Amino acid sequence: MNVLGIDASHNTAALVKDGRLVASAEEERFDRCKHSRNPPVHAIRFCLEYAGLAAADVDYVAVGMDEVDHYSGLGLILSKVLLEGYPPGLLRKRFSVLRHHLFTDPARLRTHSPLSSAYWGKKVDAATDGTGLSAEIRVIPHHVAHGAWASLPTGWKNASCLVADGAGDWESTTAYAYHDQSIEFLRKETYANSLGFLYFNATDYLGFGFLQEGKTMGLAAYGDPQDVPGAVLDQIVRVPGELSPWYTVDSRILTDYYYGRGYLSHFTRLFGAPKRPPGLEATTPPYPVAAAAVQRSLEKALLHTVKKVVESTGEKKLCLGGGVAMNCSANGKIWASGLVDELAVQVAPMDSGTAAGAALRLAQQLGEKPLVEPDRSDWGPEFSDAEIEKALEAAGLRFERCPGSSIAGKAADLVAKGKIVGWFQGRMELGARALGHRSILANPGIKGMNDRVNRVKHRELWRPFAPSIAAERLGEYVQKPCPSPFMLIAFHANPNGKRELPTVIHVDGTTRVQTVDKRLEPLYYRLLREVEGHTSHPAVLNTSFNDAGEPIVCSPRDAIRSYFGMGLDALAIGNYLALNPEPGAKR
Incomplete structure (x- = not known):
């Protein structure tokens, strides 16, 4: 059974096939509009293509929000105010929608709701080149999808x-x-x-x-x-x-x-x-x-x-x-x-995850056992060496091929020497954190590196950065370590962490770590160990591969554009390494 999940707020799509999550991505990565409010047309298309499905193969569409019911009548609004203690000021937005529809056919109201079946049916149909979608659309309550x-x-x-x-x-x-x-x-x-x-x-x-x-x-x-x-x-x-x-x-x-x-x-x-x-x-x-x-x-x-x-x-x-x-x-x-x-x-964990959550929950309700590989972040698209090489050549970049996993050693050497490196590998991450697939990397042991990277990304200089650290070594740098594969737990750095990794320790002594597991992320883990060979720490400064105000890069073309726009020192993309020439050198 194939279930297409849609996040109705942040415009993300996900695909669950026979109970197993196989793909998920946000629309903003494709349309290049930060916090895109466009329906997830490209994200839906990606999920179907990655799973090898046509629109007719989708059995159900799960939408992770039951917001339609919020607009179904004045009685509900009043009950919320009178019975559940909602301050009237919080409900003005609801009234602004209702005032145009209170005395019209309720069916019309539902048609105009952005979460109605008719709306989503049209958008999914458009995403699949008008081939038609016969799948039934089911709504999963928002917090159930989150849960x-x-x-x-x-x-x-x-x-x-x-x-x-x-x-x-x-x-x-x-x-x-x-x-x-x-x-x-x-x-x-x-x-x-x-x-x-x-x-x-x-x-x-x-x-x-x-x-x-x-x-x-x-x-x-x-x-x-x-x-x-x-x-x-x-x-x-x-x-x-x-x-x-x-x-x-x-x-x-x-x-x-x-x-x-x-x-x-x-x-x-x-x-x-x-x-x-x-x-x-x-x-x-x-x-x-x-x-x-x-x-x-x-x-x-x-x-x-x-x-x-x-x-x-x-x-x-x-x-x-x-x-x-x-x-x-x-x-x-x-x-x-x-x-x-x-x-x-x-x-x-924000609304982008509810597309997968809604699809998994609906699959479960329909009798399938939901399966998600633990601690995985890379649910988006990936690109072949041929696609990457074509993009590099089209951009006029000089590059070298790095066979096997030697790209990790090449990038690690540059990071250790103080270079700022774009790192584009494998499938794209889901969510707001770059986790070793669409990242900008630097040496966290070089004082002042945080200011350099903030300037490259055109960010405020006071903003902190986070490290990626080999999972089994976390206790050498922080107090009370625990797995943190998605960079979503801040730890207090211990004295060694403050001494060895100064540019990823915030002013309050905390650090927002991504722990990297060798089994799950073998290439990225190898890069960390290669960095350790040069510096003594199996860690890098890791920030998202995007300029200020832009989404994280998705495609090789996006990566090359950001590489030029930010003036990164190098781009490690697939099995290829491109180097920015030194000042005064000919490109």
């Missing part, structure tokens, strides 16, 4: 599962008990008590813009939340909450982003400054303190919630999902707390 993706790839028998994001199907935080590949609902927090929207709105106040929460997390290390009185922190999040045994987010922070942004005045009152204007350095007071206060509030709420969930399930293995699980600093605090014995955060 499935968070838990099924772990291979665990029993676990606790916590999903936290902005909102999906009116839920913002949901707890599940995971047993034998099934998830049992335990408790939820609603749209009116959203940790995701707390962080989203704080990011806007800090002047970082849409979907830039990672910058807020990075800036938080420059502030000391001790500078913020407890009474101020209580006006962000209270734990334990008065309305919930988990937490209570101050409602003044959750006024709708799209209608007046009333939360900005609340942040201004709390921190004594208006929204950071363009051009003002983010590290200017009081913005780092504000970021630190919000980060601390998020961590306090999550730690309390994890404690409650683990107590409820009795399971100290924890799966985290949802956009909030992208906050590696908070994940690190959970791991360091001792509340859990094992922690799993999957690649793409």
Whole structure:
């Protein structure tokens, strides 16, 4: 049975064939539009082609959101306000859609919903060259899709599962008990008590813009939340909450982003400054303190919630999902707390993972056993040597062929010498992290290398970088090590880590590590060991292969364009190595 999964928010597609995940990718990688809002036409086409399927071979389409029901009538809106405590200001966006349709045929309303079967049927049909799609479209609740993706790839028998994001199907935080590949609902927090929207709105106040929460997390290390009185922190999040045994987010922070942004005045009152204007350095007071206060509030709420969930399930293995699980600093605090014995955060825990989660969950409901290779990140397209060589020749690049796996040694030698190398190998990663397939690599032991790479990528100089480290060697560099294959847990560096890897240690002494397993990533692992032969550390600075404001590269053409645009020193692409000439040399 073939199930096509679609993420209805971040526009990702996935393909599950006979219960096994075989492909998944985000549309932005193909249309080259960061955070693309276009339907996943190219992503769907890729998934079908990779699986060797035509549109007629798809048995079901799984959509990871039940948002259609949110627009089905005024009665539902009023019930949300009156019975579930939703502040009316949070529902204005819903009303703006409803006002055009309240007195029209409900069938028309569903046709106009971007998540209706008619809509998705047309888009899937377009993605498959109009060949037609007879598959039935099924909706999987958003947090169920998140929960499935968070838990099924772990291979665990029993676990606790916590999903936290902005909102999906009116839920913002949901707890599940995971047993034998099934998830049992335990408790939820609603749209009116959203940790995701707390962080989203704080990011806007800090002047970082849409979907830039990672910058807020990075800036938080420059502030000391001790500078913020407890009474101020209580006006962000209270734990334990008065309305919930988990937490209570101050409602003044959750006024709708799209209608007046009333939360900005609340942040201004709390921190004594208006929204950071363009051009003002983010590290200017009081913005780092504000970021630190919000980060601390998020961590306090999550730690309390994890404690409650683990107590409820009795399971100290924890799966985290949802956009909030992208906050590696908070994940690190959970791991360091001792509340859990094992922690799993999957690649793409945000909405991009719900395409796979929805498809796997639907396949399971239809009687198949879901199968996902644990700790894999590379679910996207790959390119042959012939395709790569053709692209290099078309660009007029001079290059050398590196047979076998010798490309790892060539790249390692350059990294050790202080060169900045584009690394393009195998299938593309899913999600926002580059994990050794579409990466920019540098030597983390050379002081000042972080500033060089930030300038190459046209990023703010205060932003941190992360290392990839041979998995079995992690304990030499951090406190309380654990597997972190997707660069989603921040650890406190030990003295050796601070000494040996200075450019990947943030100002608060933490480092967001990717652990590299020899069995799963043999070529990348070999590069790390080759680097160790030159430097004494099996580690590289690893950042995503993209310039500021662009998606991570997908194709050889994308990689070559970014290589030129950023002025990288070298490009290790497949079995080929291209070198930028030294200044003054002829290309």
